[in-house]
Amino acid sequence: MNTQDRFLIERDARLKYQFLRFKMGIYNIFHKKWVWPIVAIYIAIAIYAKQVIYTTTPDPADIAMVANLISLKITYPFFAVLGFIVLLVFLGTPWGAKKINKGLNIVGLINHAGQSPFLTKRYKDHGLTVLEFEPNGIPLSQWEDKKECIETVLNMYILEIYYGGSRNKMVLRTVSGNENLPSVAYWKDVYLSKEDFILFFGQSMTGQVKINLAKTPHILIGGSTGSGKSVLLKLLVMQCVKKGAVVFIADFKGGVDFLPEWHKKACVITEENALIEMLTSIVNELENRKQILREYGCSNIGGYNMLFPDRMNRIIFACDEVAEILDKTGLSKEKKDIVSNIENKLSIIARQGRAFGIHLILATQRPDANILTGQIRSNIDFRVCGRADNILSQIILDSTVAADKIPKDSQGLFVTQDETVFQSYMFDESDVFKK
Ligand SMILES: Nc1ncnc2c1ncn2[C@@H]1O[C@H](COP(=O)(O)OP(=O)(O)OP(=O)(O)O)[C@@H](O)[C@H]1O
Ligand SMILES: [Mg+2]
Structure with a gap:
């Protein structure tokens, strides 16, 4: 391409751009109020100039003045219009x-x-x-x-x-690029969705992070100690309770993490035998729902609930520190069988739970790939990770994004698999169920 061609292309592009700015200027006159005073000032000046030019009577002896006034009278309309076009181009130019x-x-x-x-x-x-x-x-x-x-x-x-x-x-x-997420974002009850079955996680730069359990049935929360896993798990469980789900919580720290309020609203399990019993009953319920849905020709719980007044509630199994339950290292053969049994039940729920409204919300901080391998992990589609090292981030999200994006001193800051960083909602546990 020679210089002449380049010059012509550049000129055409500039002309096209001026025209676009002109068009935008016209658009702004009709759509942007801030433009009006500027246009009003221009019109006032133009009218004033017209008055001066057309009403001034020159001294006939002053030939130069007469000539100037005549040329101004002739060119005024042209300059007035040209000035207005330039103004429109200016008004149609975005800042910066x-x-x-x-x-x-x-x-x-x-x-x-x-x-x-x-x-x-x-x-x-x-x-x-x-x-x-x-x-x-x-x-x-x-x-x-x-x-x-x-x-x-x-x-x-x-x-x-x-x-x-x-x-x-x-x-x-x-x-x-100058905006930052708030270091604390408080949960408000107005966020609670009426839709079956949307849960909110927190605030990202682009809005609230939420998922619909009807489509994305299970959740895995990862992060090192103190990253905010338990608070987030409770936030999700609290919404499930308020939305009328049947909630089971496995807490092997003796139930101390869950204040008495939680025990009233959910079934909190603190020891192994009760856990197996509970998982068995959930899996039985899954089989039961499978039969009912088949019998009535419904493909999932949503379809069933639309047709029949005796609604099926969603069932949530939440477990903080799930790795503690599933870790088989150093266990006797008998204990290993118990863990395998738990693993097997969780895996059935992970694989089949969605259609029957049975969901897992699991949290873990252990960077051990063996604990969450297989059908449980691969069936949990929505995974978030708080502050973590490369290994934990890789285990939870299949990438090092949590290690890269979440600062080491953050609390309640998480990242999703699609790399959306969000500040999870904080809430006051002591009065959460009072309202
Ligand atoms: N969303 C949040 N916003 C602000 N601060 C938070 C948030 N979540 C947690 N924190 C702060 O971080 C502390 C630790 O949170 P949490 O107990 O949930 O961490 P954890 O990951 O469960 O830790 P651990 O692995 O030791 O159980 C909380 O006591 C709270 O002060
Ligand atoms: Mg915790």
């Missing part, structure tokens, strides 16, 4: 557009003619900042490759990049 264009050029987001995208629009949507670009022929793949560089230029985290309707609009959904 030039700097961003230059920054993108520096980081190499350029087309074959060496041009970078132009920012055409910037607005807020559900707490996110959305940036729209004229991509200048740069394809989506190139934007994705340069995502981190673009984030540095914008000083924003990019959550999503996509074509906006047509291929000549690129949309970036972002959050400010």
Whole structure:
């Protein structure tokens, strides 16, 4: 491409960009109130200038003044319109557009003619900042490759990049790079979802983290000691109780972690035999529900509950420090059989529980790959991890993301498998069931 071609391409691109800014300026006049005073000032100045130009009577002896006034009277309409067009272009230019264009050029987001995208629009949507670009022929793949560089230029985290309707609009959904998650986010009862069966975990930069147990049936919480596992487990269990689920809690620390309030609302089990009995009854209930659903031709509990008034409640089995229960190291043959039995029951629930409304919420801090291998772990689709080392993060999330993203001194900060970092909700246990 020679210099002449390059010049022409660049000129065309600039003209196109000026036109887009002009169009945006017109759009802003009708949609943005902050634009109105600026336009009003311009119109006032234009009217004042018109008054002065057309009402001034020049001294006939002053030839120069007469000539000036005549030329002003002739050119005034042209300058008034041109000035208004320039004003529209200015009003249609998003804040920081030039700097961003230059920054993108520096980081190499350029087309074959060496041009970078132009920012055409910037607005807020559900707490996110959305940036729209004229991509200048740069394809989506190139934007994705340069995502981190673009984030540095914008000083924003990019959550999503996509074509906006047509291929000549690129949309970036972002959050400010200066914002941080709160160190404590308090649970509010208004969050409690009426939907069957959504549970809230906490606050991320892009909104609340939540899952629907009807679709993602089991939860695994990992993290080193003091990372906030028990608080998060209780937060989820508390929501299950309030939503009317039947809740079983296995707590082998003697039940001390669960205040008397919990014992009133859930069945808290503190020793092994009771645990086996309870798991056996849950698995029996699973088989029972299997038969009922088959008999009535329902594919899952949601379908059954829509048809029949005698609703089936969801059943939740929650266990803090599950590794303590499942660890077979150093156990006698007899004890190992007991653990295998527990493992077997948990694995049945993990594999088949979803359709029958039976769910596991498990927490662990032990970085031992053998304890959670097999059918239990692979059937738990939603896993979150708090502060952790590489090994624990790998075991829980299949990547080192928790070790990389969660600071060592954080409490209640977790990351999901899709790398969303969130601050889990804190709540006051002593009066949680009083309201
Ligand atoms: N969401 C949160 N927000 C703020 N602080 C929290 C949060 N969760 C936990 N903490 C703080 O961290 C402390 C430890 O939390 P928690 O007992 O849940 O950790 P843990 O991971 O279960 O630890 P352990 O493995 O020793 O049982 C809590 O006492 C509380 O002060
Ligand atoms: Mg704990």
